[in-house]
Amino acid sequence: MLALLGLTTVGSIVYPLGRFLAPPGEKGKSKQISLKRSEIPAGEAKDIPFAGMPAMVINLPGRGFVAFSRVCSHLGCLVDYDKVRNRIFCPCHAAVFDLEGNVVTGPPPKPLQKLPLRVEGESIVIG
Numbered sequence: 001m002l003a004l005l006g007l008t009t010v011g012s013i014v015y016p017l018g019r020f021l022a023p024p025g026e027k028g029k030s031k032q033i034s035l036k037r038s039e040i041p042a043g044e045a046k047d048i049p050f051a052g053m054p055a056m057v058i059n060l061p062g063r064g065f066v067a068f069s070r071v072c073s074h075l076g077c078l079v080d081y082d083k084v085r086n087r088i089f090c091p092c093h094a095a096v097f098d099l100e101g102n103v104v105t106g107p108p109p110k111p112l113q114k115l116p117l118r119v120e121g122e123s124i125v126i127g
């Protein structure tokens, strides 16, 4: 009886401590997302959650689909696609990215994170 009580006591301390010290899990963070091509007409973009971060898929007329993280590489604001100007803008410090994710102007030190994407029939698979 004492051994059982001791085990329960140790377990009630070790288990929560282990959970607290363990790195955060991937629960709720999808590693792969599938969309229908028809969801994103040519020249349009769709915002999606990807691996726990905001992302977007753009249908570039004549060039196909590309996917980027929406997290600006400067200080982490969310960028937006401007279909009229064919650029991606960050509202925080007026950064401009081209449709490859490269910095055109502004303070970001590196391009937007491009996400792996492939088209399989009528589906777009990101990740």
Ligand code: FES
Pocket: 072, 073, 074, 075, 076, 077, 090, 091, 092, 093, 094, 095, 106, 107, 108
């Ligand atoms: S956070 Fe995007 S330009 Fe500063």
